[in-house]
Amino acid sequence: MTRIDTIAALTKKALWLSNWMIHHANHIRPNTDGVKVGGHQASSASMAAIMSALYFGVLKPEDRVAVKPHASPVFHAIQYLFGKQTLEKLENFRAFGGAQSYPSRTKDTDDVDISTGSVGLGVAFTAFASLIQDYIRAKSWADTSHPEGRMVALVGDAELDEGNVYECLLEGWKHGLRNTLWVIDYNRQSLDGVVREGLYDRIEAIFRAFDWTIVTLKYGALQRAAFEEPGGDRLKAWIDAAPNAIYSALMFRGGAAWRDRLSDEIGDQGDVSALLARRSDAELAELMGNLGGHCTQSLIEQFEAAGSDRPTVFIAYTVKGWATPLAGHKDNHAGQMTSAQIDSLRQSMNVREGHEWDRFEGLENPAAAEQFLADAPFNTSASRRHIAPTVATIGPQFVGTGPTSTQTAFGKVLDAIAKTDSDLARRIITTSPDVTVSTNLGTWVNRRNLYAKSEMVDIFQKEAIPSAQKWRFTPEGQHLELGIAEMNLFLALGAAGLSHSLFGERLLPIGTLYDPFISRGLDALNYACYQDARFLLIGTPSGVSLAGEGGAHQSIASPLIGMSQDGLASFEPAFADELSVIMDWAFDYMQRSGDARPDLADWPRDVTGGSVYLRLSTRTIEQPPRAMDTPLADDIIRGAYWLKPPTPSCDTVIAYQGVLANEAIAAAAAIGGDRRNVAILAVTSADRLNAGWHAAQRARLHGDDEASSHIEALLADIPHRAGLVTVIDAHPATLGWLGSVRGHRTMTLGVEHFGQTGTVNDLYAHFGIGAQAIETAARSLMRG
C-alpha cells in the first residue's frame, strides 16, 4: 500500500470511530436523565480527510493545532488510533470524565494543543501563538535549539462569520505574521443551513487583502482525472456553476440522482453521457463527492508544498456529512444517523458487529497500519508539552508614600522592575490595545522598547522633536503594540500566557486596557482562562471615579466579572503599597503549577496558580503612613485587613474596596469621633475573600470542622448587633455578601446605573457612595 492509500484507509477509520463514538454516546450508553447528549457526525465527517492527512502525514511534534470545536470526535479518534487516547474515554465521550465535546487543553488527556468551543477564537489564537513564537525566538535568552512549529487552525467556514477572525488578520498583517496555516473546511454549510452563493470570492479577496498565500483545494484527484476524459470539461463547467444548495442536495440524494441531474443538464448522448455511463451510481456519487478537501492525495501534496514565510490559507471544498447518509442535507448539523444507517456504515467499513471499537478492524493490513502510525512524524513518545523553569520574583517594589493613584503607582512599579537586571524584567512582555500611554506603560516602554522583527528608529526622536515617549522598535523589545481590538489583547495574553507550555519559554505577560472594555473582549478572556493561560491583567481607569469621561467609559460590572471568572484572581487595591505587594505575589502566582487536590472541600487555586486581574484607578488619594510588614502583606493577598480594627463595643463596620478608602475613613471619623466604635475593613480582593469563604463552607460540609476562612476570622469578634456598610465604586453586589458571613445587618452602597460626567464629588453624591452617604447608611443601621 502506498503512503496515500494508507492514510486514506486511516481516514475511513477516523470517520468510522468518530461517528461511532457519537452514536454510542447517544444511542447505546444508558441515558439516565433524558437530556440529549449530542455530538456532530456531519461536521466530523466533513473534516475526517483533512485531519487524517495532517495528523497521519504532515504534522510534526512541534506544530500546534486548533481543531474546529465540533470536529472533536475526529481528533479523539485520531489520538486513539495513535494509541494516545483510551477506549474508556471514547466510550465516555461527553460523559463525566470522558473525552470532551470540544477539544480541551485542560480537560482532555490526549494532547490537545489549543482548546476550542467558542467558534473563531481557536482560529485567531493560532495567529497570536505564531507571533509569540517569533517574539521568543527573537530574544537573546531564548533556547532556539528545538525546531520552530507551525501554528495550524482547522476552521469551519461559518467560523469566518466571527469578527474576531478579521481583527486578528489585521493585527497579524501589522506584525508580519508567518508560519501559520489555516485550513477552511469549506462545506458551505453552517448550523442553520447552506451559505450564500459567492462566498468563496469574498473569502479569497479578504485573505488576499492581508497578503496571505491562498491555496484552493476544489477538485480531488478522481475529479481531475475525469476532467481529462472526453467530455470532462463539460463536467467541470457544471461543477463550477452548480449552486451550493443544489450540490448539497444531490450529495444527499446519491448516485442515481446525480445521474439524472447531470444527464438532464449536460448529457449530450456523446462524450459526457459516455463519461457518466462508465461509472456505476456508487462510483458517480464518489466522483462528485471527491472534492479537494476529501482527497488525501491533493491534501498531502498541498500541505507539504506550503512555505512558512507567509501565512497560508487552504480553502478546502468539502461536503458536510461526507461519506455518510447525512451528506449534504441542510439540517445535518445536529443530525445523527439512525441505528440502521450506522449499521450499514459499519458494514461498508468492514467492521464486524462487536468489533466497533477495534483500532484496526476492517483494514486490509492492520499490522502495516499500526507500523505506519508508529512511524508517523507526529507520533512521538516525548510529551509535546513543555515545562519551563519558573522565574524568580524580586520582591515588592515600593514607590513612595505621597498622594498617588493606583494607576500611577502601577507605572512606577513597572519602571522600577524595568531598571533591574533581572530575569523577571527580561521575561515580562507587556501589551495593550492602543492604550499603552494612557494606562501608564509609557516609562516601561521607554526602557524596554517595542517589539518588532526588525529595528525601526523613532522618527520623532531622530528629528529631535520633543516627546516623553521613545517609540523604538527592536527584536529585543518587550512591548507588543496592538490595535484597539480588545479581543486581540486577550488572545495575545492567552498565547503569551501559555508560552511556557507551548514553546518551552516562560513569559510573564502583562496586558493593560480601560476597565470597562474588558467586556469587549470578555469571551476571549474567558477562553484564555479556560486554557489556563497565565497573565496579569490591568483594568484602568475604572468606575465613576474617572468622572469626566462619562457613562460609556465607567465600569460597573468588572469586579463581578473578576469574581466570577474562573482562573482569574482579582484585586482592587486602594493604596500603592498594596499594589506593590499584590504585583510581587502575582508574578509568583502566575507561575504556580501544583496539582489540584481532587477534594471538593479544597480551594485549589492557591496551589495550581492562575491569572490575576487588578482593577485600578486614576484618582489620586492620600496614602496611609505605614510600613509594610508580613502580616499586613499576607492579609492584603488573602483579600482584606482592618484599616481601623474593631473594639469590643464596635457598632459599625465600614467595608470598602478600592478607591473609596478615604471616603470610608472620613465617614468613620464623622460617625465615631474618637470613640473608636467604628471599624474599617479594607477589602483588597472580594474575589479571594469570597472564594475562601465558600471553600471553608464546603470543607465543613465535608466534615472538616476546623475549616475557617479569612473573612470569617476577621468578622468573628464583631458584635451581632453591629451594622455593616459596604461601599465600592462598582456594583454593590461585589461586597453585599459580607453580611451573610456572620449574619450582620448590612447596607450595600455602589453603582448600579450608567455613569454621568461630572466632578468626583458630583458623582459620588449622585450615586450615594461618598462619605456622607456612608455615614447616613451607617446611622440608619444604628437606629435599626
Ligand SMILES: Cc1ncc(C[n+]2csc(CCOP(=O)(O)OP(=O)(O)O)c2C)c(N)n1
Ligand atoms: C461563539 C459561538 N457561537 C455559536 C456556536 C454554536 N455553533 C457551533 S458550530 C456552529 C456552526 C458552525 O458551522 P461551520 O463553522 O461551518 O462548521 P460545520 O459544522 O459546517 O463543519 C455554531 C453556530 C458556538 N460554538 N460558538
Ligand SMILES: [Mg+2]
Ligand atoms: Mg460549514
